[in-house]
Amino acid sequence: MRTVSLSSFIKTSSYWSKRVGVRWQLLLSVVFLWLASMWLRNEYGQDDSNLWLVMNQFILLVQWTVILLFIFSLLTALITWAFFIQGVKNKRITLQAKFGDGKKAQAGWVPFSVLIQGNVLRPLLGTIQARLVFSGKRLSDRVILDVNVPRPRYWWRQAIRGNGQTLLHDRGIYDIEHVLISYEDMLGLVSLPCTIPFNQQLYTLPRVQEPQKITAQPNATEEQKYRIDISKRVEGEHVNYKEFETGDNIHRIVWKIYAKSGQLVVRIPETKDPYASHLYFYASFFDGLAAQEGAFETELLNVYKDHVRNLLEALQRNGYDVRMPYDQEVPRLADTGDKEGALYQISVASWQKQQPPAAFVNVNKAAFVCLPSLVQVNEIETILKNLPASVPLVVVKLSDAIPSPFQFTLKDIFFKKEQQPADPLRKPWLLSSLRRDLQKNEKEIAALLKQRDNSWLTRTIGFEK
Numbered sequence: 001m002r003t004v005s006l007s008s009f010i011k012t013s014s015y016w017s018k019r020v021g022v023r024w025q026l027l028l029s030v031v032f033l034w035l036a037s038m039w040l041r042n043e044y045g046q047d048d049s050n051l052w053l054v055m056n057q058f059i060l061l062v063q064w065t066v067i068l069l070f071i072f073s074l075l076t077a078l079i080t081w082a083f084f085i086q087g088v089k090n091k092r093i094t095l096q097a098k099f100g101d102g103k104k105a106q107a108g109w110v111p112f113s114v115l116i117q118g119n120v121l122r123p124l125l126g127t128i129q130a131r132l133v134f135s136g137k138r139l140s141d142r143v144i145l146d147v148n149v150p151r152p153r154y155w156w157r158q159a160i161r162g163n164g165q166t167l168l169h170d171r172g173i174y175d176i177e178h179v180l181i182s183y184e185d186m187l188g189l190v191s192l193p194c195t196i197p198f199n200q201q202l203y204t205l206p207r208v209q210e211p212q213k214i215t216a217q218p219n220a221t222e223e224q225k226y227r228i229d230i231s232k233r234v235e236g237e238h239v240n241y242k243e244f245e246t247g248d249n250i251h252r253i254v255w256k257i258y259a260k261s262g263q264l265v266v267r268i269p270e271t272k273d274p275y276a277s278h279l280y281f282y283a284s285f286f287d288g289l290a291a292q293e294g295a296f297e298t299e300l301l302n303v304y305k306d307h308v309r310n311l312l313e314a315l316q317r318n319g320y321d322v323r324m325p326y327d328q329e330v331p332r333l334a335d336t337g338d339k340e341g342a343l344y345q346i347s348v349a350s351w352q353k354q355q356p357p358a359a360f361v362n363v364n365k366a367a368f369v370c371l372p373s374l375v376q377v378n379e380i381e382t383i384l385k386n387l388p389a390s391v392p393l394v395v396v397k398l399s400d401a402i403p404s405p406f407q408f409t410l411k412d413i414f415f416k417k418e419q420q421p422a423d424p425l426r427k428p429w430l431l432s433s434l435r436r437d438l439q440k441n442e443k444e445i446a447a448l449l450k451q452r453d454n455s456w457l458t459r460t461i462g463f464e465k
Contacts, residue, residue, distance in 0.1 A: 029189065033066065070189065076124040077185035081192040083121055084183065088196060093118035095196045097179055099132065104340075104347075107204040107302070109165045114143055114179060117159040125186035130162060133195070135175040140166035142182075168204050169421040170298060171305045171347050173331065176200040203347045206302075206309040214314040214368070214392070279320040282361045283308045283370040284327055287351035289437050290374065296402070296434055299422050301351060303401035304372050307458065308346050311370055311394065327360045328352045358382040363391075370394045373457070377444040384452055393455045395445055399438040400459065402429040 037059065087093035099105070099112040114130040122128055132140040143164030151158035168174060176198060183192040244253060244264035252266040285304075290297050315322050324342045328349060357371055357379055363386045371380060373395055380395065387393065405426040429435055442457065449455040 029070075033063070037063065070187070073124075073126075073185040073187045074190060077126055077183050077190055077192055080121040080123045080126075081183040081194070084181070085194055087118055087120070088194065093120060095179055095181075095198060097130075097132065097176075097198055097200070099176065099200060100202050102200070102202070104203050104205055104344075105168070107168060107171050107207055110168050110202075110204070111163070111165050112140065112143070113161060113163045114145060115149070115159055115161040116145060116181070117149075120160055122160075123183055123185050127184045128160065129182045129184060129191070131180045131182070132166065132176050132198075133178050133180050135177055139180070167421065169302070171204050171206050171302050172350075173201060173203045173348050176202070203344060205343055205347050206305040208313075209306055209310040212310060212314040214311065214318070278323045279315060279318070279367040280362070280365045281312060281315055281322050281324045281368045281370070282357075282366050283311070283324065283346070284357040284360055284372070284375065285349045285352055286327065286355065286357050286360070286372070286379070287353055287374045288356070288376045288379065289441065290351065290434055293351060295425055296429060296432060297351060299425055300372075300374070300398045300401050303398060304396055305346050305349070307396045308370055309343065311368070312342060312346070315368055325360070325362070327355045361387070363387045366391050368392050368394075370396065372396050373398045373438055373442045373445060377441060377448055380445060381448060384448070384455075389452070389454060391454070393449075393452070395442075395449070395455075395457050397442055397457050397459050399435055399442055402426060404430060 084093065094117045096115045096117070097112065100110050112132060116128075116130075120128070128145045129142045130145060131142050134140070141164060143162040145160045145162035147161045147163070148157040149159035149161055150156070178195045179198045181194045181196060183194075184190070244266050248266045254265050254267060257263060257265050285301075287297070312322065312324065322342070324345065326345055326349075330345060330348045351374070357369075357375055361369055361383055363383070366387065369383070369387065369391060371383075371394070375395070380393075384393070402422055402425050446457050449457055
């Protein structure tokens with residue numbers, strides 16, 4: 001049996017309510033006028049006095065005035081709306097939209113603009129509004145097209161434009177499917193819709209946090225580029241062999257291979273290389289605690305992505321070439337360069353359960369390792385057994401990623417605190433079983449990391465032991 005979450009039901013109902021056209025103000029006005037008329041007739045309808053005759057005529061005058069005003073308001077909206085639809089069908093009206101920079105934006109309030117070119121008529125004293133429609137029937141905030149774009153050397157306009165912002169809180173990909181244009185009459189009783197196809201894809205970046213200073217050195221030798229403090233092992237003894245040549249040390253002949261195949265081979269001696277080329281940053285998105293992905297897991301993912309971006313940029317400030325291996329396949333975005341690849345990967349990654357950190361992290365290459373506290377303590381213990389002591393390990397603490405509803409400051413007493421998208425999750429998170437599991441796991445992780453230097457369990461900003 002298919003279940004529908006409350007959040008998806010709200011999104012779907014909000015979308016279809018914008019497509020109906022009739023607003024609740026019209027229904028409320030009709031019901032109010034009908035009830036007021038019935039009440040007056042019940043109270044004074046049997047009275048034959050001159051007062052009632054005058055009141056009855058006044059009621060009729062008000063009723064017809066309101067009805068004619070409603071009809072006039074609706075007709076102006078219907079005529080201009082029908083004219084707009086006809087212009088769209090005949091391709092005399094075109095639409096342009098710009099969202100963020102066209103490819104990416106910082107998570108939060110993202111600016112966007114909508115421009116309609118052609119002979120567009122506004123309803124008398126009404127408005128033309130536009131909303132972006134994302135996949136999953138998610139709607140952006142509305143923007144009113146109230147700016148006229150004049151035609152050069154003419155007094156009439158060639159287009160109308162509107163600028164606004166919409167809140168995109170989750171870090172990830174947003175697919176725009178079409179633009180919803182609504183014609184609203186002067187009384188705000190109807191909102192007549194028209195959808196225009198418009199395809200665009202945009203991804204939101206994790207938020208920039210307070211800069212951190214992290215010291216790390218490259219650990220992987222691909223080319224002699226950076227001189228490092230501790231020489232790294234390269235291929236050699238017990239790994240590679242070559243045929244015996246004149247001048248080779250006869251003590252390195254592998255007699256077992258000679259006895260089996262009759263071929264003389266020698267071991268290649270192991271060497272130490274004091275150079276390295278790249279700094280490998282391993283950030284795992286493994287989720288070993290949550291049973292399913294819901295609102296809590298999405299918000300924890302947002303917070304974790306912010307930390308991973310902060311660590312990546314801190315490592316890049318060391319002046320090394322930072323490479324970031326991926327633990328999952330993500331959809332490709334057109335025109336994404338190599339420099340944007342790491343940030344894009346962080347932005348669109350999701351929690352995964354297929355590749356645990358112990359199988360993902362290459363301890364011979366890793367120069368910095370970042371894990372979420374959703375990783376079980378036994379997985380972290382497995383990594384620590386093989387990870388060199390010189391490689392830093394950071395575990396991002398997520399149990400307090402959603403603040404407590406009782407958390408406030410002195411300033412909050414005198415000033416109203418700005419509402420955040422995660423505020424509705426505060427009270428449910430306090431009683432969540434996932435929060436209790438996280439706290440228990442983090443307690444065991446903290447005890448484990450005390451046994452090793454160069455390891456941290458982080459909170460919001462900054463490292464702490």
